[in-house]
Amino acid sequence: MDEQRSNRLRRLVYQASYTGMKETDLLLGHFAKAHLHGLSDRQLDDFEALLVAGDDRIHAWVMESEPLPDAYDTDVFHLIKNFK
Secondary structure (H helix, E strand, C coil), rough: CHEEEHHHHHHHHHHHCCCCHHHHHHHHHHHHHHHHHHHHHHHHHHHHHHHHHHHHHHHHHHCCCCCCCCHCCCHHHHHHHHCC
16 A cells, blocks of 8 residues: 555544544544545545535434435445444
């Protein structure tokens, strides 16, 4: 793994673990630690875009209390949603 990808993975794991909402921190942080290393660059882009959406929105989408916008309807979101 090159240094640039390694740094990106570390940054994303950190960002996912400290979103601001405990429930989302736990879900995204554990998911990131377990799965980010195996994702493609495009999937990492999707994960990064999801983080920008905000923890309250992510939580609502995962809990299905708000509809998931098409822009975030990615395989990465579905991996997160099904992550236990």
